[in-house]
Each structure stands twice: as structure tokens, then as C-alpha cells.
Amino acid sequence: MNASEKTAITALGKFRLIDRLAEIVELKQPSTVKGIGDDAAVIRYENAETVVSAELFLEGVHFDLTYTPLKHLGYKLVTAGVSDIYAMNATPRQILLSIGLSKRFFVEDVEELYAGVKIACERYGLELAGGDTTTSLTGLALHITAIGEAPKEKLTYRSGGKKTDLLCLTGDLGAAYMGLQLLEREKRVFDGNPQKQPQLEGFDYILQRHLKPEARKDIIAALAQQHIVPTSMIDVSNGLASDALHLCRQSKCGVRIYLERLPISSETFRFADEIHIDAVTAALHGGDDYELLFTVPVSLYDTICKELPDVDVIGHLCDASEGAYLLTPDNQAVALTAQGWKAD
Amino acid sequence: MNASEKTAITALGKFRLIDRLAEIVELKQPSTVKGIGDDAAVIRYENAETVVSAELFLEGVHFDLTYTPLKHLGYKLVTAGVSDIYAMNATPRQILLSIGLSKRFFVEDVEELYAGVKIACERYGLELAGGDTTTSLTGLALHITAIGEAPKEKLTYRSGGKKTDLLCLTGDLGAAYMGLQLLEREKRVFDGNPQKQPQLEGFDYILQRHLKPEARKDIIAALAQQHIVPTSMIDVSNGLASDALHLCRQSKCGVRIYLERLPISSETFRFADEIHIDAVTAALHGGDDYELLFTVPVSLYDTICKELPDVDVIGHLCDASEGAYLLTPDNQAVALTAQGWKAD
Numbered sequence: 001m002n003a004s005e006k007t008a009i010t011a012l013g014k015f016r017l018i019d020r021l022a023e024i025v026e027l028k029q030p031s032t033v034k035g036i037g038d039d040a041a042v043i044r045y046e047n048a049e050t051v052v053s054a055e056l057f058l059e060g061v062h063f064d065l066t067y068t069p070l071k072h073l074g075y076k077l078v079t080a081g082v083s084d085i086y087a088m089n090a091t092p093r094q095i096l097l098s099i100g101l102s103k104r105f106f107v108e109d110v111e112e113l114y115a116g117v118k119i120a121c122e123r124y125g126l127e128l129a130g131g132d133t134t135t136s137l138t139g140l141a142l143h144i145t146a147i148g149e150a151p152k153e154k155l156t157y158r159s160g161g162k163k164t165d166l167l168c169l170t171g172d173l174g175a176a177y178m179g180l181q182l183l184e185r186e187k188r189v190f191d192g193n194p195q196k197q198p199q200l201e202g203f204d205y206i207l208q209r210h211l212k213p214e215a216r217k218d219i220i221a222a223l224a225q226q227h228i229v230p231t232s233m234i235d236v237s238n239g240l241a242s243d244a245l246h247l248c249r250q251s252k253c254g255v256r257i258y259l260e261r262l263p264i265s266s267e268t269f270r271f272a273d274e275i276h277i278d279a280v281t282a283a284l285h286g287g288d289d290y291e292l293l294f295t296v297p298v299s300l301y302d303t304i305c306k307e308l309p310d311v312d313v314i315g316h317l318c319d320a321s322e323g324a325y326l327l328t329p330d331n332q333a334v335a336l337t338a339q340g341w342k343a344d
Numbered sequence: 345m346n347a348s349e350k351t352a353i354t355a356l357g358k359f360r361l362i363d364r365l366a367e368i369v370e371l372k373q374p375s376t377v378k379g380i381g382d383d384a385a386v387i388r389y390e391n392a393e394t395v396v397s398a399e400l401f402l403e404g405v406h407f408d409l410t411y412t413p414l415k416h417l418g419y420k421l422v423t424a425g426v427s428d429i430y431a432m433n434a435t436p437r438q439i440l441l442s443i444g445l446s447k448r449f450f451v452e453d454v455e456e457l458y459a460g461v462k463i464a465c466e467r468y469g470l471e472l473a474g475g476d477t478t479t480s481l482t483g484l485a486l487h488i489t490a491i492g493e494a495p496k497e498k499l500t501y502r503s504g505g506k507k508t509d510l511l512c513l514t515g516d517l518g519a520a521y522m523g524l525q526l527l528e529r530e531k532r533v534f535d536g537n538p539q540k541q542p543q544l545e546g547f548d549y550i551l552q553r554h555l556k557p558e559a560r561k562d563i564i565a566a567l568a569q570q571h572i573v574p575t576s577m578i579d580v581s582n583g584l585a586s587d588a589l590h591l592c593r594q595s596k597c598g599v600r601i602y603l604e605r606l607p608i609s610s611e612t613f614r615f616a617d618e619i620h621i622d623a624v625t626a627a628l629h630g631g632d633d634y635e636l637l638f639t640v641p642v643s644l645y646d647t648i649c650k651e652l653p654d655v656d657v658i659g660h661l662c663d664a665s666e667g668a669y670l671l672t673p674d675n676q677a678v679a680l681t682a683q684g685w686k687a688d
Contacts, residue, residue, distance in 0.1 A: 015590075015682070033393055037594065038502050039431035039579055040397035040490070049377055050394050053384035054474060054489055056442040060481035087383035098400040098487055130398060137404035138482030143442055145398055145489040146384070158382050235383055246359075250381065338359070 006106035029127035041129035048149035053084035059139030074116025081146035083215040087235035090150035094129040098143040100136030161232035161251030165295035167315040172263040177286025179210030230294035239285040242338035254322040257315035350450035373471035385473035392493035397428035403483030418460025425490035427559040427634040431579035434494035438473040442487040444480035505576035505595030509639035511659040516607040521630025523554030574638035583629040586682035598666040601659035
């Protein structure tokens with residue numbers, strides 16, 4: 001659709017825009033007493049704690065609209081929000097979505113973004129229960145508040161890990177970072193020669209991991225089915241090294257992670273080779289993976305291996321005095337360090 | 345403090361910055377099961393509904409840092425967040441604060457912002473229970489999620505107004521808008537001649553209304569003391585006209601507002617005269633007032649007048665078929681219209 005065929009937001013007005021967006025996402029949650037259309041959303045959970053998380057997504061920092069479709073962006077924003085709720089071993093139920101729109105956005109663009117939000121809401125069972133809509137003088141600004149519930153005895157904090165617990169990780173690492181590198185490379189090629197078509201073939205997995213990541217609803221369900229409540233849990237969004245250190249610090253433990261156990265996809269290795277980046281570095285510091293890192297008592301080793309096929313035991317906690325180290329296959333111990341200031 | 349004496353955020357690192365901010369605001373709420381330091385905040389209210397609101401504040405749209413002190417900005421952000429909670433006749437308890445920082449911000453600047461947040465948290469009895477901290481490539485981006493509670497029977501929606509109810513308003517209108525006009529005028533003067541000192545004397549009230557507005561915690565307390573639960577309520581943040589129309593639409597009613605009953609401060613009149621703006625227009629469309637507009641049964645007229653000194657009865661609801669009108673002292677009926685697209 002050309003810009004000339006699109007509807008200006010000023011032509012529709014803020015409040016009619018909000019009405020239109022509310023119609024796109026009309027899923028209902030029994031726990032939503034009042035959704036969009038009042039000063040605040042009203043929620044009631046029965047016999048459960050309320051869990052609330054916040055994520056701010058800014059253009060140029062968290063996403064580049066030259067290669068990020070708006071529908072994917074809406075989906076990814078919801079993934080980022082609910083991933084934090086799953087990391088508490090809780091069930092997300094509602095989201096509030098705030099959006100700052102610059103002049104280059106038309107009503108149809110916002111609808112496209114909300115179409116992605118809707119798909120994510122359906123997948124995760126969420127109601128869009130409120131938010132804020134405003135203008136932006138700079139880029140697109142997005143914020144998600146995710147709200148969920150868990151019975152007290154199921155809630156899992158970062159702080160519950162014990163010093164002999166196994167360290168478990170879902171999925172694989174570094175792929176989202178590699179997908180971003182691929183898109184950035186093709187953007188540079190395109191900037192140099194706009195006739196050139198982007199070369200993205202053969203890298204579907206890493207692209208999908210960057211553009212349309214999934215939160216691990218399936219793992220939370222699988223843990224519940226096995227009656228496993230992890231002793232501690234965190235979502236891996238800043239990179240494994242940084243997030244493992246958070247978990248250790250809060251659990252007052254040290255950690256040993258076995259390098260050869262880090263799950264890394266073949267596409268991640270292949271593209272890392274192609275651009276001469278170390279795939280392990282991407283896995284440790286890449287970020288944006290939205291996987292879950294959790295600990296369980298060592299007695300659950302067999303259950304984890306047999307019943308949770310997408311979970312790897314990558315190491316174990318130890319006494320805080322023993323520090324946090326990565327062990328290489330030739331038994332070198334490399335101190336685990338977090339990166340400094342990072343966007344996410 | 346000169347920039348050269350300040351601490352770069354990169355020097356401190358994201359996570360140490362968060363720790364430092366958490367120390368500034370260390371108020372505790374019994375209902376916060378877990379505050380800052382995990383993937384999400386955990387909240388438990390006993391026998392009450394949970395109320396959640398969201399506000400996005402973007403540089404250049406909601407605030408201008410050339411004349412807005414960061415401490416005031418932090419305070420105002422919290423005011424905007426909790427005003428929505430009070431508008432539900434609920435009590436705010438927690439906030440999540442998300443912040444996108446561009447390179448020109450130093451650690452001391454962020455601490456200044458949080459010092460304002462802290463003062464507001466103390467005033468409103470809030471705990472800063474989480475949020476998100478990230479970089480911004482454009483301006484300063486702020487988001488507040490305010491969370492509160494109310495027993496079901498006290499919760500007040502926009503939709504409960506009845507067709508003979510009195511329309512009541514707290515405080516006065518248009519002053520925040522006039523304060524903004526004054527600051528914008530002095531900025532233009534300064535841009536033209538940087539030697540010139542800003543002329544702000546005699547306008548303390550309108551400046552304070554723009555720079556450090558208060559949410560009406562006192563009114564919610566006064567209503568509770570009088571055992572009054574309004575039939576409907578909304579906070580006046582988009583301008584009286586727009587917000588009154590929202591209330592009417594949701595309550596399926598019309599409205600009559602008496603022009604001569606609109607509360608407007610003498611400073612608002614005085615500065616409006618000075619810059620040749622109609623003070624009533626500012627009152628109707630100015631926005632950013634953070635006052636409460638609510639309805640009560642007509643039988644409460646005497647109680648409202650006697651027991652709630654900072655509340656004015658400015659009109660009444662009527663049948664939807666009678667429309668929404670402003671009545672002038674000479675009995676002209678002017679249709680109430682909302683502005684189009686507005687920042688807030």
C-alpha cells in the first residue's frame with residue numbers, strides 16, 4: 001500500500017484509533033474485570049499472586065524498521081513481555097501496550113503492528129487490557145506491561161538456587177544475535193547497492209529467532225506436567241553469561257557451565273563461520289534469546305533428560321566461594337563475565 | 345555540576361545503575377511480595393481488585409528539558425500514573441518505571457530524576473517495584489505502570505453515571521496549560537536573546553501546576569470519609585471537554601456544563617489576558633490538569649458543597665438524546681467537542 005492510499009492518524013483522531021485497535025484484539029480473559037476503555041484496567045485473580053513486568057522497545061535500539069516488519073515487531077514485543085512472566089513460573093493473562101507514534105506512521109501501519117500483537121495474544125492466551133497512545137517526535141516507542149498469575153507455591157524467583165542444583169537451559173543460544181548480524185550485513189549491502197537483492201536463503205532459523213522469537217510457554221507447561229517447580233529461574237534476554245551471573249548473585253551461589261554443553265544451532269555455527277565470529281561468544285553474550293535458565297535439585301537429572309527434550313543440563317551451581325566459571329573441554333576454567341551497558 | 349564531573353552511565357554499567365536507583369527509592373509496601381531484582385514484580389492484595397494503568401512520556405512531546413528540571417519530571421511522571429488509579433477510586437501501591445536514556449544523560453541526571461520519583465512515592469505511599477532500563481538513540485523516553493487496589497464495591501468506572509447525576513470537578517482547570525505557555529514564551533525570548541533572564545515572577549501557581557502537578561489523593565480520602573462512592577469518575581488529563589465526553593459516552597448519558605461554574609484560577613485568567621488567549625478555552629481543552637471529574641446522585645448536593653471544599657458542581661448528566669452542551673451565562677448552548685489528535 002502506498003502512503004497516498006493510507007489513512008493519516010490525525011484524520012482518524014486518537015480515540016477512534018484506540019477504538020479501532022481495541023477491535024483488532026478482542027480476546028477475553030475471565031480475570032479481566034475491565035479492559036480497554038477506562039482510566040485503568042481492573043484484574044482479579046483467585047488465590048494467586050499477581051506478577052507484573054515491563055519492557056521498553058525503542059526504534060534504532062531494539063528494532064530497525066528497514067528490515068523489521070511491523071507485524072513481527074508487535075509479536076516480538078509481546079514475546080519479550082510474557083517471557084518475563086514465564087520466568088516467574090507464572091501464567092501471563094493480560095498486557096498493557098503503550099505506543100508513541102511519529103508522523104510517518106499511518107493508521108494501517110499501527111493496525112499491522114496490532115495484527116502481530118493479536119497473533120501473539122492468541123498464542124499466549126492474553127487479553128490486551130489497556131495502555132497509552134501518544135505522539136512521538138522521534139522514532140517509534142513501544143512499551144509492554146505484562147501481567148500474570150501464579151499460586152504462591154509455584155512462583156519461582158532468581159534467588160532460590162541451591163549450591164548443588166543442576167543448571168538447565170531451554171532451546172539454543174546465539175541464533176537471534178546471528179539473525180540480527182545477517183540482517184545488518186544485508187542492510188549494508190543494500191545501502192551500498194540498492195539493486196542488489198538481500199541474500200537470506202538457508203538462514204530461516206536464525207532470522208526467525210531474531211524477527212519472531214517465541215516465549216517458552218511450552219516449557220512452563222511441561223514443568224507443571226512433571227510436577228517440577230524449579231528452585232530458581234530467569235529468562236535469557238541479556239545473554240547467558242549476564243543472566244547466569246544474575247541468578248548466581250541472587251541465589252548466593254557460584255556456577256560451573258560446561259562449554260561443550262552449550263546448545264548452539266547448526267545455522268548459528270554456519271553463519272558465525274561465514275562472518276568470522278565465534279559462535280560461543282554469540283551464545284554467551286548475544287542476548288534476545290528469550291530462553292529460560294533454571295535450576296533443579298540434582299535428583300531430577302534423569303527426569304529432565306527424559307521428559308523435557310528441549311532442555312539441556314549445561315552445568316551446576318556450587319558454593320559462592322568457588323566463583324562463576326565456564327569450563328572448556330580441555331578443562332580450562334574461564335571466569336564468567338557480563339557485558340557492560342547493553343540496550344536490552 | 346559540569347558534565348566533566350559527572351559519571352558516565354557506561355562507566356557504571358546497566359545493572360549497577362539499577363542497583364543504585366533501587367537504593368534511592370527503598371520504600372516498602374506490605375503488598376509487594378517481590379520488588380526490584382527479578383524478572384517481574386510480585387504483588388498480593390487481600391480481598392481487592394487489582395487496578396493497572398500505563399503512561400508513556402516522551403521528550404519533545406510531554407516535556408521539554410530546557411525548562412523542566414529532572415526532579416520535577418520524575419515527580420510529574422508518578423503523578424500522571426497514580427492519577428489514573430485514583431480515578432478508579434482505588435489506592436495506588438506500586439509503580440514500575442521504564443526509562444530509555446540517550447548518551448547525554450549521566451548517572452547523576454538519572455539520580456536527579458529518581459529523586460523526584462522518590463518524593464512522589466513518599467507522598468502517595470508507593471513502592472517502586474520494577475521496570476526496565478535501556479538506551480535510547482533519540483530523546484529521553486519514560487513509561488510508568490501504576491498498580492493499585494480497591495475493594496470491588498468501591499471501584500468507580502467511567503460508565504456508571506446516571507442521567508440526573510451531578511457533575512463534580514476537583515481543583516481548577518487550565519492552569520497547567522497556562523504554565524506551559526509561559527515557559528514556552530520565556531524559552532522563545534531566551535532563544536532570541538540568551539542574556540535575558542526569564543520573567544516568571546507572579547506566576548508561581550500556573551508554573552507549579554505544569555511542572556509539579558499533584559494527583560488528588562486528598563479527594564479520594566475525603567470521599568471515603570463521607571462514605572461517598574461516585575457513580576462514575578475519570579481524571580481530567582486530556583482537557584475537560586474531551587474527558588467529559590468520554591464519561592458521557594461510557595455512561596450513555598448527555599451532559600450540561602455551566603460555563604460560569606468552571607473553576608479557573610486568577611493567575612490563569614491573568615496570564616491568559618496577557619497573551620490574549622481565552623481562559624475558558626484553556627480550561628476546556630488545556631489538558632494536564634490531573635483533576636478528577638465525577639458524578640454523584642443529586643441527593644448529595646449539600647454534602648458535596650459543605651464537606652468537599654475543593655470540589656465544584658459544574659453541571660449534571662442528562663438523557664443521551666439531549667446531547668452534550670456547555671451553557672453560557674446568557675443561556676446559549678454550545679456543543680461540547682473534543683479536540684482531535686493530542687499528545688496526551
